[in-house]
Amino acid sequence: MDHSYDEDVTLNQFLVCLCKSSVNTFYQAVDNGWLICVPRDGSFSKNTFTVKDFNDHILTPSKCTDFNFMTLSGHNVSVNNKSIQCHHDNQVTAVDILFVETCYTEDSQSYKIICTNGPLTSATITQEIIIIQSTQDCLNFLYSKNNKSLLKDLRYLVDTFLLTYSFSNMHIDEQRKTVNILYNKCLRKAYSNFKSPNSFFQDNIKLAVEYYVYNRVYNILIRNINICVAKDDSILNKLIQNYSSFPLDLDVDKDIEAVIPNARCELSKLYIHRTIIGKYKCLKDTFLKLSNGNNNFTVDNLLNALVNLIIHCKIPNWSAQIYFMKNYIMSNNKDFDDNFYLTSLEAAIEHIKTYSFNIDLFITANDSKYSLFFNHVRSGDYQKVKKTLDHIKIETSSSMCHPLCECDSCIKQVYKESMICVNYKDDQGLTPLHIAAFYGHPLIVELLLQYGSDINALDNFLRTPAHYAALRGQQNALLFLLHKKASMSGDNEGNTPLHLCCSNGQESCVKALLYFMEFSDSTLDINIQNNQGNTPLHLCFKWGYSNLVDILLEQTADPLVCNRRGQTCFDCAHNFKMVEQFSAYKKKSIERVRKRSIEVTQQQRVIDKILTAISDGDIRLAQYYLGIDNENQCTKRCVYVNCANNKGYTPLHVAAMHGQNDIVNMLIKHGSDINAVTTSEQFTALHLAVQHSMNETVIILLSSEKCDVNKQDHCGNSVLHYACASGNASLVTLIHKYGADWTVINKSFTSALDVLNKNPELRHLIFGYNMKKLH
Structure with missing residues (x-):
C-alpha cells in the first residue's frame, strides 16, 4: 500500500x-x-x-x-x-x-x-483495494495477494513478446493489434490468479495489467509512432516554435494567467509518463491547476489557456503523444472526464494548426515622435521613413554655416542629429533597425544603415537585428545585414542567428547564412554551442527538421558534439528514422574521431606541459616546448603558441594570470592571439591580468595594437568592470588611459561607471575624468 x-x-x-x-x-x-x-x-x-x-x-x-x-x-x-x-x-x-x-x-x-486502508472488522472487509495512480501502485496491487509468481509470469510474457516481434517495419495498426494480443494474454494470466466477483477489483486488474505492459513496451511503441507521425510533428513544431519566440495576444483570462506557470510545468511532464494512466493523470492535474478552484472557469477560458500551454511546453512530439493516448487504451476504464481532457487538448492543437496568430512586436516608445516613426518602419512605408530622416537634416541645417555646408563641423552635426533618431531604443531595447529586420523590409534596412543605424545594436535580450531577421525567416533582410558585416554573436541564451533559424525551421535563412559564409571572407562556426551546449544540429534533430539536418551535415556540421547533458544530436531526436537516415554521417564522424583520438591525447599532454612550465615561470622549458631557442628565435613553426587546454586557456592566458611578463612578451612576439577567450567564462588574457591585479602585465597587453580593451566576457563584463569592482585606483586610471569605454553594459544592465559610483573609495576618480565623454 x-x-x-x-x-x-x-x-x-x-x-x-x-x-x-x-x-x-x-x-x-x-x-x-x-x-x-x-x-x-x-x-x-x-x-x-x-x-x-x-x-x-x-x-x-x-x-x-x-x-x-x-x-x-x-x-x-x-x-x-x-x-x-x-x-x-x-x-x-x-x-x-x-x-x-x-x-x-x-x-x-x-x-x-x-x-x-479498510474497515476494522472482517465482517465488512472486501478484497484489498488499491487505487492505481502510479507504477508502484500497480506493483503493490499485483503483489497484494503475495502471489509473486504472477509478476514472474507477466515478465516472461512481455520478454517473449519483445524477443518475438520487431516493430521496425510493422504498420502502426498492426503494431496496435499485436500489443492488444499481449495485453489479453497478460490479463487472462492475472484473472487466473485473482478470482473475485467484485467489479471494482476486476477493473483494478485491468488497469494494473495495462500499466505493467505499457511500462515495459512504451519505448518501442512510441518510437514507431514517432516515425509514423514525424511529418505532422515537424510541421506543428515549426508553427509552435515561431509562435513561442514572441508574446502572443491569446486573450487568456487574468485569473488564469496567474496559474499558467504551474499548469505549464505539469503539462511539460506529459512525455515523461510511459503509460496511458500516467498521461491521463498528467492532463487531469494540468486542468485542475488551470481551474484552481475557480467556479467561473469555462470551456471558453480553457481553449486559450491550453493554446498558451502547448506553445510554451517545448514538447517535440505532440502528435505522437495524442495518437498513443487515443489508440492504445486497452482496459476501457476511462471515464467521461478523461475523454474530455484529451479532446480539449486535441482541439487546442487543431486550433494552432488552423488559426493564423498575429505575430507582432509590442513596441513601447514613450516619445510620440518616435512612436510614429517606429510605425512607419513597421508598415514598411519607405517614403515616410526617408522623409522623417531627411526632415531632421533640414531642421539641423539652421545651426549650420549654411544649408549646403559640408565642413567637418556641420557634417558631424548632421550625423549626430540623425543618430538620435535611427538608434533610439524603446523600453525593450528595440531600434528601428530591429523592427525593419523583423518585418523584412530590406530597403528600409539599407536606408537606416545609410543614416548611421547601429547594425549590431542589442535589445534587452542581447539580440541584434540579424537575430530578428533569422527568427522570422526574413531572408532578404538577413542577407543585406550579412553583406554589411553584421555580427553573428549569441544572445543572452547563447543562441546565434543560425541557432534561431534552425530552431524555427527557417530553411531559406539557414541556406542564406551558410552559403554566404562559404563564399565570403566571413567565418561562421557551424558547430557553435549555446548556453545549454546545443549546436544548430541539436535543434534540427530535436524538432524533426530533416531538410535542415541534411543541409547542415553537408556543410561539415559535427554530429558527435555533446551538449551539457552529454547528448549528441542523435540523442535529441524523436524521429529515429531520421537518425537511421543520417547514420552514415555518424559512422564517418566516429572513424574520424578514432583516428584523431591518439593525436589529440598526445597534443593535450604537450599543452599541459607548456602551461605548467609557464605557471611556474620556467621560461627555458616553455621555450623548449614551443620550439623557441635561447635567443628568442623560433627554430620551427610554433604550432602551440595559440594552443588551449579543455577549458580554453592558452599559454598567454596562463602567463597573464600569473604575471609572467617575460613570457607574455615572448608569446606576443611569436603571434599569440591576444584576444583569444576561454571556453565558458569567455575571459581574455587582459581579463585575467586585471582580475589578478597584474598591473605591469596589463600595460604590456594594452600596449599591443591588437588588444581589444572593451572585450566582454560571458557576463558582459569588460576589464573596466573588474577594475572598478576591485577598488584598484591605479588600474582603473591605466585602463581609462588606453581608451576603455565606460558605457559598455553587461548582462545585468550595469556599466563600469555604475560600478565606480557604488565604490566609495573610487568615487573621487569620477571628477578627474571628462564626464561629457562618459555620457
Missing part, C-alpha cells in the same frame, strides 16, 4: 453517512474527544451502513494504556504509528493507517479522524 495516499476525507461516504444518519453518535464522539476511524472510499462492499458499522469505528480511550482503545460495539483495539489491530470474533484484523487529520464541525468543534 502506498502510504502517501491522499483523500478529501470530508467527502468520504462513510463519514458523510455517519454525520447524516447517526447524528447523535457523531456528536457524542465529538463532545467526548473520541477517535473516529474512517475506512477509505471503495474499501466497503456496500454503499449503505448500519449502526453497528459506525460503532465498530468509533474508539473510546482505555484505562490501561494510551495506545489501547475500545470500540462502541465492544471490540478491543490497539493503535501504533502505522496500523490498527482490532480483536473481534476470536480473530485479529490489522489495518494500515493512511493519515491522521483534524476536522471541524459547522459549530467549529474539532474532532480527530484516522483514515484507514
Whole structure:
C-alpha cells in the first residue's frame, strides 16, 4: 500500500453517512474527544451502513494504556504509528493507517479522524483495494495477494513478446493489434490468479495489467509512432516554435494567467509518463491547476489557456503523444472526464494548426515622435521613413554655416542629429533597425544603415537585428545585414542567428547564412554551442527538421558534439528514422574521431606541459616546448603558441594570470592571439591580468595594437568592470588611459561607471575624468 495516499476525507461516504444518519453518535464522539476511524472510499462492499458499522469505528480511550482503545460495539483495539489491530470474533484484523487529520464541525468543534486502508472488522472487509495512480501502485496491487509468481509470469510474457516481434517495419495498426494480443494474454494470466466477483477489483486488474505492459513496451511503441507521425510533428513544431519566440495576444483570462506557470510545468511532464494512466493523470492535474478552484472557469477560458500551454511546453512530439493516448487504451476504464481532457487538448492543437496568430512586436516608445516613426518602419512605408530622416537634416541645417555646408563641423552635426533618431531604443531595447529586420523590409534596412543605424545594436535580450531577421525567416533582410558585416554573436541564451533559424525551421535563412559564409571572407562556426551546449544540429534533430539536418551535415556540421547533458544530436531526436537516415554521417564522424583520438591525447599532454612550465615561470622549458631557442628565435613553426587546454586557456592566458611578463612578451612576439577567450567564462588574457591585479602585465597587453580593451566576457563584463569592482585606483586610471569605454553594459544592465559610483573609495576618480565623454 502506498502510504502517501491522499483523500478529501470530508467527502468520504462513510463519514458523510455517519454525520447524516447517526447524528447523535457523531456528536457524542465529538463532545467526548473520541477517535473516529474512517475506512477509505471503495474499501466497503456496500454503499449503505448500519449502526453497528459506525460503532465498530468509533474508539473510546482505555484505562490501561494510551495506545489501547475500545470500540462502541465492544471490540478491543490497539493503535501504533502505522496500523490498527482490532480483536473481534476470536480473530485479529490489522489495518494500515493512511493519515491522521483534524476536522471541524459547522459549530467549529474539532474532532480527530484516522483514515484507514479498510474497515476494522472482517465482517465488512472486501478484497484489498488499491487505487492505481502510479507504477508502484500497480506493483503493490499485483503483489497484494503475495502471489509473486504472477509478476514472474507477466515478465516472461512481455520478454517473449519483445524477443518475438520487431516493430521496425510493422504498420502502426498492426503494431496496435499485436500489443492488444499481449495485453489479453497478460490479463487472462492475472484473472487466473485473482478470482473475485467484485467489479471494482476486476477493473483494478485491468488497469494494473495495462500499466505493467505499457511500462515495459512504451519505448518501442512510441518510437514507431514517432516515425509514423514525424511529418505532422515537424510541421506543428515549426508553427509552435515561431509562435513561442514572441508574446502572443491569446486573450487568456487574468485569473488564469496567474496559474499558467504551474499548469505549464505539469503539462511539460506529459512525455515523461510511459503509460496511458500516467498521461491521463498528467492532463487531469494540468486542468485542475488551470481551474484552481475557480467556479467561473469555462470551456471558453480553457481553449486559450491550453493554446498558451502547448506553445510554451517545448514538447517535440505532440502528435505522437495524442495518437498513443487515443489508440492504445486497452482496459476501457476511462471515464467521461478523461475523454474530455484529451479532446480539449486535441482541439487546442487543431486550433494552432488552423488559426493564423498575429505575430507582432509590442513596441513601447514613450516619445510620440518616435512612436510614429517606429510605425512607419513597421508598415514598411519607405517614403515616410526617408522623409522623417531627411526632415531632421533640414531642421539641423539652421545651426549650420549654411544649408549646403559640408565642413567637418556641420557634417558631424548632421550625423549626430540623425543618430538620435535611427538608434533610439524603446523600453525593450528595440531600434528601428530591429523592427525593419523583423518585418523584412530590406530597403528600409539599407536606408537606416545609410543614416548611421547601429547594425549590431542589442535589445534587452542581447539580440541584434540579424537575430530578428533569422527568427522570422526574413531572408532578404538577413542577407543585406550579412553583406554589411553584421555580427553573428549569441544572445543572452547563447543562441546565434543560425541557432534561431534552425530552431524555427527557417530553411531559406539557414541556406542564406551558410552559403554566404562559404563564399565570403566571413567565418561562421557551424558547430557553435549555446548556453545549454546545443549546436544548430541539436535543434534540427530535436524538432524533426530533416531538410535542415541534411543541409547542415553537408556543410561539415559535427554530429558527435555533446551538449551539457552529454547528448549528441542523435540523442535529441524523436524521429529515429531520421537518425537511421543520417547514420552514415555518424559512422564517418566516429572513424574520424578514432583516428584523431591518439593525436589529440598526445597534443593535450604537450599543452599541459607548456602551461605548467609557464605557471611556474620556467621560461627555458616553455621555450623548449614551443620550439623557441635561447635567443628568442623560433627554430620551427610554433604550432602551440595559440594552443588551449579543455577549458580554453592558452599559454598567454596562463602567463597573464600569473604575471609572467617575460613570457607574455615572448608569446606576443611569436603571434599569440591576444584576444583569444576561454571556453565558458569567455575571459581574455587582459581579463585575467586585471582580475589578478597584474598591473605591469596589463600595460604590456594594452600596449599591443591588437588588444581589444572593451572585450566582454560571458557576463558582459569588460576589464573596466573588474577594475572598478576591485577598488584598484591605479588600474582603473591605466585602463581609462588606453581608451576603455565606460558605457559598455553587461548582462545585468550595469556599466563600469555604475560600478565606480557604488565604490566609495573610487568615487573621487569620477571628477578627474571628462564626464561629457562618459555620457
